[in-house]
Amino acid sequence: MNTFTVAPRFCGPPTSANGGYFAGLVATLASDTLAVRLLKPPPLDTELAVAVLADGVVQVRNGDELIGEARATKLTLEAAAAPHYLEAVEASRRYAGFSHHRFPTCFVCGTQRPRGDGLRIFAGLIAERAIVAAPWVPDTSLDRGDGKVRPEFMSAALDCPGYYAVSPEDRMMLLAEFTAHVDRLVHVDEPCTVIGWRMGGSGRKREAGTAIFDEKGELCGRGCAVWIEPRSANLTAA
Numbered sequence: 001m002n003t004f005t006v007a008p009r010f011c012g013p014p015t016s017a018n019g020g021y022f023a024g025l026v027a028t029l030a031s032d033t034l035a036v037r038l039l040k041p042p043p044l045d046t047e048l049a050v051a052v053l054a055d056g057v058v059q060v061r062n063g064d065e066l067i068g069e070a071r072a073t074k075l076t077l078e079a080a081a082a083p084h085y086l087e088a089v090e091a092s093r094r095y096a097g098f099s100h101h102r103f104p105t106c107f108v109c110g111t112q113r114p115r116g117d118g119l120r121i122f123a124g125l126i127a128e129r130a131i132v133a134a135p136w137v138p139d140t141s142l143d144r145g146d147g148k149v150r151p152e153f154m155s156a157a158l159d160c161p162g163y164y165a166v167s168p169e170d171r172m173m174l175l176a177e178f179t180a181h182v183d184r185l186v187h188v189d190e191p192c193t194v195i196g197w198r199m200g201g202s203g204r205k206r207e208a209g210t211a212i213f214d215e216k217g218e219l220c221g222r223g224c225a226v227w228i229e230p231r232s233a234n235l236t237a238a
Helices: 019-027 085-092 151-157 160-166
Strands: 002-005 034-038 047-052 058-062 065-072 124-126 131-136 174-182 192-202 205-213 219-228
Touching (some): 019 034, 019 174, 085 124, 085 131, 131 160, 160 192, 160 219, 192 219
Antiparallel strands (some): 034 065, 058 065, 131 192
16 A cells, blocks of 8 residues: 655645645556546645555545545547747736635645645636736756656646636636646646636536647647535635
8 A cells, every 4th residue: 555645735715725736746656647536625744544445546635534545548649739928927927816815834735835836827817818827937846867757747737727717707717627638747847828718617616728838839738627616615626
């Protein structure tokens, strides 16, 4: 049985892991693309046990509590067209989190995280394209040892832009399921563009697509997320 621990640095809400990062860690334990369901907020600084069941389902537990589970899947998502990097820079000036942020210390999109600590992906609206977009230049702390970004950080980068694509009105939403596929690992210090767009949904459920492009506009990673508006506004997001 494998185990892993999410360091406090990689939080979403202050007391639980960023959902995209958590899903990325789970995905690194398998050779397939995984659809990861988040059943409970993944705790920080806690050893989590990973078990692979006979039917191939991957389960993550904190003691007897089931935190998440994952199944192999194929991601056939077609990414929206990439804006120019400078368009993404301009869009980030319209990032809704600058005026109000539920979790300002989020590893991915938190405005209180300094450079070299958080990813600082501030996705703002490009209305004529019906997407949100942000620039991202990965720092050296994300290096897997060969100048390329570790895959779990690619997964993390694909998370939060999806929220801002499906909830421009800043409703409280929980990340219920996340699937990420890395087409190629980007390099440290490589200027990238991250986008998000709404794919559908009804009632309390919304679906988002996200993508990462390199400075040449080539697709490097894709993500598909299901977000759920909780019945109680007092719940914290995963």
